[in-house]
Amino acid sequence: MSARAEVVQFWDGEIAKWVNGDHTLSPILEQWKNSYQGRGQGAVDLSVFPEPYGGVLNGETPKLIMLGLNPGAAQPEFQGLHGSFTNQIRSSSYSEWAETVPYASAEWEAAKGVNTYLRNRVTFAKRLHADERVGADRLLFMELYPFHSSRVTASMHIPSAVLERFVFAPLGEIDSEFIFAFGKPWQRVAIMLGLGEGEVLRAAWQTPSREARLYPLRSGQTLIVMSQSGYAGPPGAEDTSKLRRSLNFR
Known part of the structure; x- marks a missing residue:
């Protein structure tokens, strides 16, 4: 199974x-x-x-x-x-x-x-695709x-065995290169998950406080944590376009 x-x-x-x-x-x-x-x-x-x-x-x-x-x-x-x-x-x-x-x-x-x-x-999904x-x-x-x-x-x-069984193992079976999370608290969560501080994705964001960090997962997928000051949701049209280009998204 x-x-x-x-x-x-x-x-x-x-x-x-x-x-x-x-x-x-x-x-x-x-x-x-x-x-x-x-x-x-x-x-x-x-x-x-x-x-x-x-x-x-x-x-x-x-x-x-x-x-x-x-x-x-x-x-x-x-x-x-x-x-x-x-x-x-x-x-x-x-x-x-x-x-x-x-x-x-x-x-x-x-x-x-x-x-x-x-x-x-x-x-966001419509714009990204x-x-x-x-x-x-x-x-x-x-x-x-x-x-x-x-x-x-x-x-x-959360015990790592629980997260692996119920979150990351099932997601790792999905043919999707990226997994997204929104909001600055996710940077702390990534450290809790043992993913470190991640790699900052370089882009000329329209929103000055925008940040995207990339965290490689054992599945070969990449967790992308996106954040900006005072907001915990996905980016708008212009910054989604910049994200697409930075990721070579297809």
Whole structure:
């Protein structure tokens, strides 16, 4: 079984237990949960199901792979035991639900408005590939820490074996040269992951505070961490064009 298939199978089983009322964590998930000890707004919220990834993990090659620190603030009306997303998973599986781009659904947008987080990343993918046909369904999001919290207020000390099994091994099977992460905190995370300080990508950025650092991964892929002052999202049109040229992106 491939690493991707194994991870999909694992999470389908664990989240099926959760949506059916069994909230006992397996030993490896308990270990993962305890690797972060945020307080206040950073406290872990276990009243909603964990979200390890979004998109198609074991299928068609995504147009863009992005890492996140964690899935963000809990939304109990969607992700709680009686939430609408939970009901959808209960009648199918987590992997099937994750492929439907639920956070761009009419139901989500009626309650929360347009998902600018997702929209900005779709726009970035279109510009990066110079292809307006790229849609949200061709993006893959993978979280370093699968449990929800409103903020991240403490360091993560995730065991390397956990990250290898659940994050980097499955992503390493995907035929994609680059993996992206956005925001300056990712530079600290890269050091935590043993990737060092990375190589600064030289480009005449339109935004003066823009920085892109390259971190080679064991898979042969490259993690690209992009940051600018006061912003933790993808670059705009001009700097994406400069990124394409600097990477010889095709």
